Amino acid sequence: MSNAKSLEELEQKQDFIRRHIGPSPAQVSDMLSALEVSSVQELIDQTVPASIRLEQPLTVGESRTEVETLSYLKSVASKNKVFKSYIGQGYHPTNVPHVILRNVLENPGWYTAYTPYQPEIAQGRLESLLNFQTMTLDLTGLDLASASLLDESTAAAEAMGLAKRVSKAKKANAFFIADDVHTQTIDVVTTRAEQFGFEIIVGKAEDAVNHDIFGALFQYPTTSGEVVDITDLIAGVQSKKAIACVAADIMSLLLLKAPGKLGADVVLGSAQRFGVPMGYGGPHAAFFATRDAYKRSLPGRIIGVSKDRLGNDALRMAMQTREQHIRRDKANSNICTAQVLLANMAAFYAVYHGPQGLKTIAQRIHRFADILATGLKAKGIALKHSTWFDTLTIVGDNKADVTARAIAKGVNFATNHDGEYSISVSETTTRADIAELFDIILGEGHGLSVDAIAADVEANGSESIPASLVRDDEVLTHPNFNSYHSETDMLRYIKRLESKDLSLNHSMISLGSCTMKLNATAEMIPITWPEFANLHPFCPLDQAEGYQIMIGELHDWLVNITGYDAVSLQPNSGAQGEYAGLIAIRKYHESRGDAHRNVCLIPSSAHGTNPASAQMASMKIVVVNCDKNGNVDMADLKAKAEEVAENLSCIMITYPSTHGVYEETIREICDIIHEHGGQVYMDGANMNAQVGVTSPGFIGSDVSHLNLHKTFCIPHGGGGPGVGPIGVKSHLAPFMPNHSVINVPGTNIGNGAVSAAPYGSAAILPISWAYITMMGSEGLKQATEMAIVNANYLTHELSKHFPILYRGRNNRVAHECIVDLRPLKEQSGITEMDVAKRLQDYGFHSPTMSFPVAGTLMIEPTESESKGEIDRFIEAMVSIKGEIEKVISGEWSIENNPLVFAPHTQGDVLGNEWDRAYDRFYAAFPVPAVAKNKFWPTVTRIDDVYGDRNLVCACPPVETYRD
Incomplete structure (x- = not known):
């Protein structure tokens, strides 16, 4: 009886994990079969370098049910005094x-x-x-x-x-x-x-x-x-x-x-x-x-x-x-x-x-x-x-x-x-x-x-x-x-x-490097509780005991997940996190009498916020080349690290790389920088391919920002809010942001703030707290593993029709892949923009377009999408490939085809005139699946050039509405 009860409790505990992760066990089996591996672990072994895999599991605790989580968090919130x-x-x-x-x-x-x-x-x-x-x-x-x-x-x-x-x-x-x-x-x-x-x-x-x-x-x-x-x-x-x-x-x-x-x-x-x-x-x-x-x-x-x-x-x-x-x-x-x-x-x-x-x-x-x-x-x-x-x-x-x-x-x-x-x-x-x-x-x-x-x-x-x-x-x-x-x-x-x-x-929103995954309803519920919503950030600390408990637990979990020693939750965006991390590095060097260390090495593939943040910290940027496989060019790195050694402050590097692969040389990169007196800043944009499998601290970096609005399920909100806390090794901890109104423990008095409030966007921290609580150590690792499974399955299927630009060890990718559209563009004249807009007719948001390489699409399915939704996206991409081939063959001209006219609105399709080389119905319903859940764009292709030449940034005048 006790065994049966234990099994029932275990199944309850894992219930949220099953709901967060999109593919069913049968779907996972089908995807693994397509990838010709016998288990998830075998795929991970083929994908993630053994040298950076964690030796011990996470210790954030067992998964809790939604009911348990919200009940406990309510008891914590009740400790806040809403004056x-x-x-x-x-x-x-x-x-x-x-x-x-x-x-x-x-x-x-x-x-x-x-x-x-x-x-x-x-x-x-x-x-x-x-x-x-x-x-x-x-x-x-x-x-x-x-x-x-x-x-x-x-x-x-x-x-x-x-x-x-x-x-x-x-x-x-x-x-x-x-x-x-x-x-x-x-x-x-x-x-x-x-x-x-x-x-x-x-x-x-x-x-x-x-x-x-x-x-x-x-x-x-x-x-x-x-x-x-x-x-x-x-x-x-x-x-x-x-x-x-x-x-x-x-x-x-x-x-x-x-x-x-x-x-x-x-x-x-x-x-x-x-x-x-x-x-x-x-x-x-x-x-x-x-x-x-x-x-x-x-x-x-x-x-x-x-x-x-x-x-x-x-x-x-x-x-x-x-x-x-x-x-x-x-x-x-x-x-x-x-x-x-x-x-x-x-x-x-x-x-x-x-x-x-x-x-x-x-x-x-x-x-x-x-x-x-x-x-x-x-x-x-x-x-x-x-x-x-x-x-x-x-x-x-x-x-x-x-x-x-x-x-x-x-x-x-x-x-x-x-x-x-x-x-x-x-x-x-x-x-x-x-x-x-x-x-x-x-x-x-x-x-x-x-x-x-x-x-x-x-x-x-x-x-x-x-x-x-x-x-x-x-x-x-x-x-x-x-x-x-x-x-x-x-x-x-x-x-x-x-x-x-x-x-x-x-x-599915398949944007690479943006991690558009499930924002579970249970995670969202606490943010409107009065105990969290109605506190002033400068109220006495004894009135915010519930916040301090929740923030403290989240801090400790993030320390465990990242392999760092301390975390600041103040930065209220990823870019602010980069900025705060670079300030910590700069102050650390100054504390050692090395104020002259101001050179930041940045790989050419880096997110654009990296060099922008570095210049905000008054650093001189030296770009490190990447090789033909998208990895950091080690010879160029060594040469430039030696060249600027006396003034080297840090390197900013994303892992897995911006190209979506686990670089084999990441530990060596960290060692080279440290040998020359620098610090390693690891951009946390792709942290969702690390959690539970590896960690930036274990790999050897000194500081990272974490996009809680990506990896840890705070929703994007149409472009914000975001939260970008930083994790640091112990030697950088004293240099994290403080606050002039409410002192933040663990940092030097006098450290400046990077955000208006001491804990940044505190009201949405319960979302990430709840995500980690309900996933637990096991679920967090499963999320990373399933993101890798989904991405590799998607890559495998798309590679039958499109070239994949970069791959890592054993021909695998990490959590995203880059589809190279340039060969098709050369043959047809159809651009990546045309493909992006045509995907809207199929009911999908475009993947990340022309980043980090022009003429490409970067695609990330995340762990939350089921195989059925991924297959629907693959079907759309394959169908679009067929449309491009009709342009190549001459069946459709470059001026008259569904891609260049995409997206199609109801008014467009139902208009009195139709002089297109393709059928109206096909314009709107290119595959049968679209008819089951049609999303209609409300405007056709927008003229960006016109908008830039005629800049109007307020609501149009009343006459527009009368017309």
């Missing part, structure tokens, strides 16, 4: 409209989509992002906006980089930051400046003009709440040929004059309080706007309006094209991930409330601040400022007593000012809350009536916003912000946009 937060400082409680919560944040149609590099099947999220840009432009009063950055503080650091590039004060090397900017922003910008070799001057805002600077940053309103007319400060900065940057509160801009109207060159901030939970610091979308003259230096992505082949308006990403991969070390920024899901939430929040609804919310917040201020002043309480939007800073000698009473009532104030404390009211504040604040600050029996004070404020008006700064222009006039205010209309608008987008809930 009423008046801390402010860039983070505010907000009401997430339930129609957005359920239909966007909790909807896989929105959170499993990929970055819209294939715009024909991404028109929905592109429209939403265009709404975000339009909202940003209206509120900031500037010319050009991006489609979101990582957080307010990193956006400010990007503003500094832009300022240095475009400022005409070319001899200046200093950037000024007003001392009333948010503390975390000063921290992140200072860290970035240190890497660039810029001088940072922090001082009173009015002192900016007294320094030789290339740019300056002001906060509007200030971190302590003051609303100041910064027109003259901006003009003073510009008189020195410097760039004036303003970090603004997005909600205040409904009532305050736009910073662009005050003369600002750059305006940035967080969109968090537009319907995105605080989440202990993230993820949140930052907004960023600048002048049209600086568009070539704008960081991040821009959504632009173009035309499709039939002349219809169509959206696509403009002026981005993964510029890191094109410009590499000359790129403006290393940012590769935006915060698309959160930007979409903020945009939908603006759409749902509309301009009047948003203004009403802002007026209500400001009125509560006025009521609180009026009551306090009536009782003789001194306020630091006479102006404010939502934040009051109180000056007095009883701060300790007041904050103690607040804590006793479950209330948090901001207390990081000597003899001062600040209170920021929010959208969630009520009259009862104001009454409670009076009790906390004044003590019982103060005699104040909120209703009476409110009537007095209403009767006498408010002067807490200077008359010269009251907003008097209309905002959000576009129909998209004035049409969907009932829940019915909003629900249908969200669904209409969702239906235009291909996501993982429709079909």
Whole structure:
């Protein structure tokens, strides 16, 4: 009986593993048979070099069921104390409209989509992002906006980089930051400046003009709440040929004059309080706007309006094209991930409330601040400022007593000012809350009536916003912000946009190096629990005990999985992880008196973010050649390592390689670098081909970033959020990011931050925690092994029809393969772009196109796709090969065939005219499987050249809709 019970428990434990891994045992057997191996282990032995295979299994524990996992995590979350937060400082409680919560944040149609590099099947999220840009432009009063950055503080650091590039004060090397900017922003910008070799001057805002600077940053309103007319400060900065940057509160801009109207060159901030939970610091979308003259230096992505082949308006990403991969070390920024899901939430929040609804919310917040201020002043309480939007800073000698009473009532104030404390009211504040604040600050029996004070404020008006700064222009006039205010209309608008987008809930997304695998529902559930969603990142640590437990467990598991000694969870994207890892290497060298070590070796096959990140760390890049098989050219590596030995800082290398193979010489590469005094940075993009089988620490590297949004199941969200923690060996651990507001244990005091919050995008860490918990040591290894099985099966079948560019030992690949389309292109004139677009007609997102080699497709099936779905993809590719052969044979001309006209929309296929060489039905349903689950692109092939020549990055005018 006990054996039967044990077997039943074991089967329960393994239930999630079976659900995460796509192929059934019978399908696995069929794939192994096709590969002519008898077991998964035999394939692994043929594929992964024995010298790097782990000698011991992972020790993250046994797999737990979904019920066990969520029950335990709920008990952990309950240890968080969700106080009423008046801390402010860039983070505010907000009401997430339930129609957005359920239909966007909790909807896989929105959170499993990929970055819209294939715009024909991404028109929905592109429209939403265009709404975000339009909202940003209206509120900031500037010319050009991006489609979101990582957080307010990193956006400010990007503003500094832009300022240095475009400022005409070319001899200046200093950037000024007003001392009333948010503390975390000063921290992140200072860290970035240190890497660039810029001088940072922090001082009173009015002192900016007294320094030789290339740019300056002001906060509007200030971190302590003051609303100041910064027109003259901006003009003073510009008189020195410097760039004036303003970090603004997005909600205040409904009532305050736009910073662009005050003369600002750059305006940035967080969109968090537009319907995105605080989440202990993230993820949140930052907004960023600048002048049209600086568009070539704008960081991040821009959504632009173009035309499709039939002349219809169509959206696509403009002026981005993964510029890191094109410009590499000359790129403006290393940012590769935006915060698309959160930007979409903020945009939908603006759409749902509309301009009047948003203004009403802002007026209500400001009125509560006025009521609180009026009551306090009536009782003789001194306020630091006479102006404010939502934040009051109180000056007095009883701060300790007041904050103690607040804590006793479950209330948090901001207390990081000597003899001062600040209170920021929010959208969630009520009259009862104001009454409670009076009790906390004044003590019982103060005699104040909120209703009476409110009537007095209403009767006498408010002067807490200077008359010269009251907003008097209309905002959000576009129909998209004035049409969907009932829940019915909003629900249908969200669904209409969702239906235009291909996501993982429709079909396999086979992008190489992007790991689009299952984001299990059970993993997603905890992120909306109030215990995780509603904590301020700067709340006292004893209120975040649940977060600390969860983060601690995740840290220890990642240490075990990576073979490193410590992990920082602060970087909130893979690119930020690269940046943080390189900073750790640089600080390590400096600590040893080797500050001159500044050369970074990078293989020619590397991800483009590698050289972009290296230049951000002020490293000199030396490119190492690859051989004809795609491996690092060892002779070239040895020669260059010897040549730069005295100044060698590190190598950045991806493993398995960017070409999708396990390089046999990886240990030797690490040894060569170490022998010459350098460090090994291993890019974690392909970590999903290592987990449980090998590890970067075991191989011999010193630091890696991990894409939790790839290997560890945080969904891509249409292009973000991402999380890019770094793992390091013990000698680098002291040099990981710290934080000026909340100290991060295990790192040196004084280490700068790379993200606005101490634990980055903490609210989505439960996703990876749950994935590791439910997979356990055994399941994590199985996931890696099955990714290798699926990739090799796919490669085997496609190789019958297409050349495979690179293979490793025993003719095997790792977790992805590169299909070489160049021979077919030479014979037919059909390009890789044509193949990518034609795949949309078959219901698939294109694989990674022309990276790392032009004219190729890089394909990764992941462990989550079943053999049936992989076979469907293979069928599509084989069918497309047949179509190309018809062009080669002359049956179809190069100008008239389904590939060059792809993708086909319903309007295209059902139009009155059809002069094609192929049948309408065949255009839409090229194989029978497509008819069972047809996905229709909503626009035909988009004209990128037209869009670049006619750059429009806001919602089209009303006339377009009338037409």
